[in-house]
């Protein structure tokens with residue numbers, strides 16, 4: 001099931017098709033671990049709340065649409081504080097690291113991890129690892145306290161710094177052992193969670209009492225299982241500013257076209273949600289929906305029609321859209337970044353050039369095209385109010401899970417509930433826009449753009465039906 005050779009999924013089956021995909025616990029590989037009373041029981045903020053502690057058997061269903069005959073299906077362990085904890089607060093040495101690309105809310109997660117550890121559990125020893133995974137063995141660490149992180153949620157980026165590449169599992173676990181770290185909080189995307197899984201497996205192999213916890217971060221929203229990543233809403237909101245600018249420019253020029261390129265290497269969620277939110281977008285292009293430029297049902301035909309109807313238009317394009325067309329025309333080499341992610345050609349620049357060439361070559365009409373590339377602006381901003389709340393819940397859930405002795409899990413939102421998801425489920429695939437789902441249909445109906453796939457299939461079928469020259 002998982003991609004890690006060592007992972008043995010903990011599956012619990014119940015009645016009526018109930019399945020719990022459980023997370024590992026340190027007690028699975030270390031016998032006779034002592035337990036302690038959860039300090040929250042005497043914390044005035046929480047002791048008044050009835051049923052503050054989560055029942056040990058509580059779980060959250062992955063699918064909530066059901067009919068009378070459907071089996072209960074897959075569930076994940078519900079996040080939250082437990083009656084018993086597996087760490088004495090004075091013995092905890094926690095470490096926090098941020099890896100991969102930036103995302104709004106990273107600083108909020110760091111802040112809330114520190115505050116939850118300190119204020120809820122009385123943990124005083126918290127280290128920040130500088131500069132991503134390689135910081136475990138190549139950089140200095142910084143001591144984190146509620147005071148030192150007090151204001152950081154108001155800033156974009158990550159106070160710890162981040163990096164791609166440089167994951168050496170043995171060196172990282174050696175460093176964890178040498179520094180006496182026993183709780184590791186790893187904030188990052190799919191690559192980071194793969195790295196966290198390796199660290200967990202090595203820690204388990206060495207029988208160390210260390211909880212390894214992932215907190216999912218992805219601006220592209222491409223991590224499976226979870227409802228969405230923190231920072232996604234903020235990025236979509238920030239993208240509105242670029243779309244608005246494109247719309248103003250397009251409206252003000254003769255046959256104005258505004259082109260906005262947004263992030264989305266393999267998944268077009270930002271482009272799709274930014275388009276749905278804006279209502280000023282005439283065409284949204286994403287990696288999951290192939291398109292073509294020339295001929296019937298192609299992009300050029302649609303642009304011409306929209307300009308004739310409205311006098312202006314806005315195109316939103318995800319950076320990973322149409323890469324096969326770009327490679328065809330630019331004969332580009334396949335390049336990768338330090339983490340092994342595919343490096344893309346600038347599709348925004350390419351499509352802008354193609355549209356300009358088309359209209360000038362065929363002398364159809366004079367156009368005014370403005371290209372806006374807000375790529376890094378949408379992820380370098382601080383998180384908005386709702387993302388800040390989301391980051392807080394993710395961080396608190398992560399701390400509750402580690403204190404309760406769970407390990408090898410990612411803290412994630414499933415159907416609006418905080419859960420603990422085993423690493424193998426988080427790293428097994430990539431979340432993508434499903435163009436046969438209702439959301440994409442909503443987008444098509446809001447922009448009234450052609451469904452390029454349908455028109456391409458129809459054009460190909462028509463070509464096949466038409467007699468060829470040879471047959472005549």
Ligand SMILES: Nc1ncnc2c1ncn2[C@@H]1O[C@H](COP(=O)(O)OP(=O)(O)O)[C@@H](O)[C@H]1O
Pocket residue numbers: 099100101132133134163164165166167188189190191192193194195196198217338339341
């Ligand atoms: N398969 C993997 N195994 C171990 N570490 C990985 C793996 N893929 C990526 N990493 C490490 O995770 C970190 C972040 O990965 P990256 O792909 O850049 O960002 P993200 O986590 O946002 O996907 C990097 O330090 C990288 O070396």
Ligand SMILES: O=P(O)(O)OC[C@H]1O[C@](O)(COP(=O)(O)O)[C@@H](O)[C@@H]1O
Pocket residue numbers: 100101102103189190217218219220221222263264265319337
């Ligand atoms: O230029 P960088 O820093 O490598 O990051 C850019 C890339 O990271 C991404 O934002 C993906 O990162 P996520 O892991 O946050 O989803 C891509 O959309 C983008 O191409």
Ligand SMILES: [Mg+2]
Pocket residue numbers: 100189190191
């Ligand atoms: Mg990634």
